[in-house]
Amino acid sequence: MTEEFKSxxxxxxxxxxxxxxxxxxxxxxxxxxxxxxxxxxxDHNSGWFDGRLYGPYSSTEQLESYQPKSGAAAALxxxxxxxxxxxxxxxxxDGVGKPGQAPPLAGSEWVNTQGFSRLAHIPLGGINGTIKxxxxxxxxxxxxxxxxxxxxxxxxxxxxIRGSWGNKASAVGAxxxxxxxxxxxxxxxxxxxxxxxxxxx
Amino acid sequence: xxxxxxxxxxxxxxxxGSWVGFVLxxxxxxxxxxxxVVLNGTDVYPIQRTGDxxxxxxxxxxxxxxxxxxxxxxxxxFACEVxxxxxxxxxxxxxxxxxxLKLDGLTHEQAEALSDKIxxxxxxxxxxxxxxxxxxxxxxGIRQSVAADYLYDYPVQLGILRAGPDxxxxxxxxxxxxxxxxxxxxxKSVSAHSSMPPFRYLFEVRKVADSxxxxxxxxxxxxxxxxEGSEVxxxxxxxxxxxxxxxxxxNVPLYEAPFTPVTTAKP
Amino acid sequence: MNSANPISVAKIDASCxxxxxxxxxxxxxxxxxxxxxxxxxxxxxxxxxxxxxCPIFTYGRVAPAANDLLLYGFCVPAGLGILLxxxxxxxxxxxxxxxxxxxxxHLWHLGxxxxxVGILVGxxxxxxxxxxxRAAAVLLFTGFFLVALTAMATFGARSxxxxxxxxxxxxxxxxxxxxxxxTANLFLLAWRVRGGAQPVIDWWFTNNMVYVWLALVGVGTxxxxxxxxAGRPLHGRFFTLFAFWTLILFGTWCxxxxxxxxxxxxxxxxxxASTLFIIPVIAIAIIAxxxxxxxxxxxxxxPLCYIEFGxxxxxxxxxxxxxxxxxxxxxxxxxxxxxxxQFQLQLLGFFGMIAFGGVYYILPRIMGQPLxxxxxxxxxxxxxxxxxxxxxxPLLIGGVLQGLANYNPTxxxxxxxxxxxxxxxxxxxxxxxxxxxxxxxxxxxxxxxKTVIAAVKAPLEEAEVKP
Numbered sequence: 001m002t003e004e005f006k007s008x009x010x011x012x013x014x015x016x017x018x019x020x021x022x023x024x025x026x027x028x029x030x031x032x033x034x035x036x037x038x039x040x041x042x043d044h045n046s047g048w049f050d051g052r053l054y055g056p057y058s059s060t061e062q063l064e065s066y067q068p069k070s071g072a073a074a075a076l077x078x079x080x081x082x083x084x085x086x087x088x089x090x091x092x093x094d095g096v097g098k099p100g101q102a103p104p105l106a107g108s109e110w111v112n113t114q115g116f117s118r119l120a121h122i123p124l125g126g127i128n129g130t131i132k133x134x135x136x137x138x139x140x141x142x143x144x145x146x147x148x149x150x151x152x153x154x155x156x157x158x159x160x161i162r163g164s165w166g167n168k169a170s171a172v173g174a175x176x177x178x179x180x181x182x183x184x185x186x187x188x189x190x191x192x193x194x195x196x197x198x199x200x201x
Numbered sequence: 202x203x204x205x206x207x208x209x210x211x212x213x214x215x216x217x218g219s220w221v222g223f224v225l226x227x228x229x230x231x232x233x234x235x236x237x238v239v240l241n242g243t244d245v246y247p248i249q250r251t252g253d254x255x256x257x258x259x260x261x262x263x264x265x266x267x268x269x270x271x272x273x274x275x276x277x278x279f280a281c282e283v284x285x286x287x288x289x290x291x292x293x294x295x296x297x298x299x300x301x302l303k304l305d306g307l308t309h310e311q312a313e314a315l316s317d318k319i320x321x322x323x324x325x326x327x328x329x330x331x332x333x334x335x336x337x338x339x340x341x342g343i344r345q346s347v348a349a350d351y352l353y354d355y356p357v358q359l360g361i362l363r364a365g366p367d368x369x370x371x372x373x374x375x376x377x378x379x380x381x382x383x384x385x386x387x388x389k390s391v392s393a394h395s396s397m398p399p400f401r402y403l404f405e406v407r408k409v410a411d412s413x414x415x416x417x418x419x420x421x422x423x424x425x426x427x428x429e430g431s432e433v434x435x436x437x438x439x440x441x442x443x444x445x446x447x448x449x450x451x452n453v454p455l456y457e458a459p460f461t462p463v464t465t466a467k468p
Numbered sequence: 469m470n471s472a473n474p475i476s477v478a479k480i481d482a483s484c485x486x487x488x489x490x491x492x493x494x495x496x497x498x499x500x501x502x503x504x505x506x507x508x509x510x511x512x513x514x515x516x517x518x519x520x521x522c523p524i525f526t527y528g529r530v531a532p533a534a535n536d537l538l539l540y541g542f543c544v545p546a547g548l549g550i551l552l553x554x555x556x557x558x559x560x561x562x563x564x565x566x567x568x569x570x571x572x573x574h575l576w577h578l579g580x581x582x583x584x585v586g587i588l589v590g591x592x593x594x595x596x597x598x599x600x601x602r603a604a605a606v607l608l609f610t611g612f613f614l615v616a617l618t619a620m621a622t623f624g625a626r627s628x629x630x631x632x633x634x635x636x637x638x639x640x641x642x643x644x645x646x647x648x649x650x651t652a653n654l655f656l657l658a659w660r661v662r663g664g665a666q667p668v669i670d671w672w673f674t675n676n677m678v679y680v681w682l683a684l685v686g687v688g689t690x691x692x693x694x695x696x697x698a699g700r701p702l703h704g705r706f707f708t709l710f711a712f713w714t715l716i717l718f719g720t721w722c723x724x725x726x727x728x729x730x731x732x733x734x735x736x737x738x739x740x741a742s743t744l745f746i747i748p749v750i751a752i753a754i755i756a757x758x759x760x761x762x763x764x765x766x767x768x769x770x771p772l773c774y775i776e777f778g779x780x781x782x783x784x785x786x787x788x789x790x791x792x793x794x795x796x797x798x799x800x801x802x803x804x805x806x807x808x809x810q811f812q813l814q815l816l817g818f819f820g821m822i823a824f825g826g827v828y829y830i831l832p833r834i835m836g837q838p839l840x841x842x843x844x845x846x847x848x849x850x851x852x853x854x855x856x857x858x859x860x861x862p863l864l865i866g867g868v869l870q871g872l873a874n875y876n877p878t879x880x881x882x883x884x885x886x887x888x889x890x891x892x893x894x895x896x897x898x899x900x901x902x903x904x905x906x907x908x909x910x911x912x913x914x915x916x917x918k919t920v921i922a923a924v925k926a927p928l929e930e931a932e933v934k935p
Binding site: 205208209211212213215216218219220222223224227228230231232233234262263264265266267268269271273275276277335339345346347348349350351352353354355356357358359360361362363364365366388394395396397398399400401402 | 513518519639671720727729
């Protein structure tokens with residue numbers, strides 16, 4: 001090798017050339033396999049470009065489900081789920097009611113009350129008569145939609161109704177529902193409008 | 202090569218792809234971020250640094266602190282844990298129930314099911330979300346660092362080496378200005394095995410004035426103290442750097458990095 | 469110039485003389501300075517209180533200064549010099565616009581000098597591998613741009629229309645550095661993107677500079693010299709095209725570390741790309757092996773040795789990149805000496821060795837003289853072998869120990885001491901490198917001066933003085 005350095009530049013020096021050998025097939029297959037595995041990894045771990053999703057959470061749904069909710073927020077969240085399953089069909093998910101079907105809950109004087117005993121009687125016993133809601137008469141019959149709900153669920157629904165769409169009434173606890181249920185007895189009859197009017201809040 | 206133009210075009214696309222993906226997209230996604238709100242709260246986060254702490258970041262940058270310290274906490278996992286808050290009417294039933302079950306390291310569904318069981322037995326429980334990971338076990342943070350933590354930093358000093366501990370929450374671990382200054386002047390005086398160089402050029406050793414030692418003077422143990430009649434006083438740069446270090450706190454829960462804050466004494 | 473009347477190789481080489489000398493001398497000085505500063509930085513761990521009162525030599529300033537000197541001061545100018553010569557040779561044309569590249573070399577070296585001083589006095593930008601303050605960055609960009617102009621002009625003067633594989637690698641490098649350097653400086657220093665986007669762009673730049681740009685120039689150079697020195701054609705034009713395209717397609721997306729404080733899609737994409745990076749690494753390894761081995765040419769301490777060492781280091785470095793990108797590995801290896809060892813392997817083990825091999829081959833040819841100390845070449849490679857192994861391997865092991873020991877600062881100390889010894893050997897080797905270049909340049913300058921003096925002293929022709 002040192003001879004090369006002693007003599008300086010060689011008189012002719014060919015530039016390198018390349019053979020025409022092709023890419024071996026196995027490396028292309030390997031690349032495709034890795035691409036596939038990588039795509040699977042990306043699907044599981046990237047959150048699909050969501051800017052709020054950080055590892056180790058693997059999807060936005062997972063992050064959402066693990067969010068710790070404070071006490072009130074948890075009750076509201078649960079109540080919303082129950083309301084939309086049982087009550088929203090007639091009263092509307094937005095609480096404005098449906099003419100000919102159910103009166104509005106938003107801004108209703110029956111909901112925005114100090115106490116909640118009278119309000120709890122409605123889903124627990126049902127109504128069979130005419131009541132006035134926000135100036136209008138409603139003569140629908142309501143079945144005891146809440147009779148089959150657990151204490152916790154009914155309490156959550158009532159808390160949700162009393163805290164949504166502008167309503168600002170207090171929450172209802174599962175114990176309270178328990179007490180009211182006990183008071184009403186096994187198969188309470190639906191109340192009439194007059195009975196409702198006379199009942200204390 | 203006849204299709205040299207094609208090679209050139211393919212190369213441009215391959216090169217440009219990463220520019221789009223790792224420069225343009227993050228600038229659009231993260232570059233326009235604004236303050237966010239603490240999880241389940243109303244406080245905004247992060248709060249912009251003021252005064253000495255702002256300049257302190259530039260002192261940190263100028264002295265290359267990021268070459269030995271990181272400012273990012275990483276998280277390996279997350280788990281729910283259930284704790285009993287009230288025994289209820291049947292304390293023995295509830296305690297028997299709990300004794301046989303695992304209360305931590307749970308998934309979200311497992312925690313909910315356990316919580317329902319406890320409620321059914323008459324007790325009350327609380328479910329907490331906990332972040333887990335090596336950095337968290339070392340006490341360097343309660344949750345991982347996210348982009349929101351660096352919103353107002355320029356330049357962001359994430360750090361490249363952990364020759365020393367992570368500093369993301371140093372403001373919580375050592376909230377005392379005097380400690381920070383003493384550590385900068387003589388790291389071995391507060392941390393026996395430290396390999397951090399003493400930053401003596403950030404301090405001034407001067408004769409004690411006739412009126413007595415100044416309020417700023419550091420309280421050093423004998424081996425590190427200057428000669429008799431001298432005192433060590435921090436320069437402005439040292440104070441700014443210490444103020445910056447004290448401002449490094451990132452222990453609030455966020456939507457991106459949630460956890461249930463503990464309201465009892467443990468930090 | 470046309471193919472019927474080809475320019476002699478000697479003329480092509482001579483046309484490269486001044487620009488390449490300017491680039492190579494600056495590169496060798498920067499190499500010595502960088503390795504010296506790296507030693508100073510290492511002292512901070514062996515005797516922390518040594519520079520306690522000296523802000524210029526505090527680790528946080530001297531370590532980035534050393535790193536940037538190695539990358540910008542040594543690697544880039546050496547690589548550019550080799551690139552210009554390869555372009556001239558492959559074009560069978562003299563180097564175009566020689567003045568431009570000489571000016572460019574001086575601008576570049578000035579930029580490196582200003583940048584290094586800037587970091588040491590506290591003006592570092594704070595972004596890793598991009599610490600040079602704005603003034604230096606402008607000088608570097610301008611210098612590179614001028615070199616690229618020269619290279620393109622030389623490329624345009626080629627007579628052979630078909631491109632050789634090295635052309636693609638080197639042309640891509642000419643485009644890529646201005647792109648990434650301007651982007652990084654504009655987004656991070658001029659327009660100052662907010663918060664979380666800064667580290668992403670910094671990681672993108674670092675990865676593309678150290679792992680893609682150095683790979684393009686280094687592999688392009690290796691693919692020129694391996695066939696030349698082994699006396700065989702390069703294995704597979706189309707295979708090399710595949711290696712080139714996968715290198716830039718996958719390599720440019722690596723770099724975002726796992727667990728980073730950025731949305732999950734960024735590290736996920738990076739991990740994906742890092743896994744796929746195995747493809748170009750394997751391809752380049754096969755091409756190099758099939759070209760060099762079995763040729764019968766044994767490396768005896770000359771340029772071929774350097775190029776082969778460099779290529780092997782590239783493969784190892786690529787494998788380390790892929791391994792450290794795995795989330796399980798990353799948990800232990802992040803923020804340890806392992807990452808530092810990886811970078812040094814890429815800079816010195818891979819690119820440095822290829823640069824040495826190229827310079828040792830090119831220098832006697834452009835000067836038209838043999839090397840003043842040919843034995844130094846062999847000493848240098850022994851020092852490099854020992855130096856790289858002693859420098860890099862302990863850093864990698866130390867990093868693993870440090871990570872496993874929960875970042876305990878004492879865990880890696882022993883390894884750091886061994887690694888510093890390797891650094892000393894590398895420094896000695898770089899001195900040998902410098903001596904060869906310097907003496908050669910000195911002799912040439914002296915010869916020039918002698919010619920000028922002789923011309924001045926020569927008696928005037930009668931025709932010139934008689935009226």
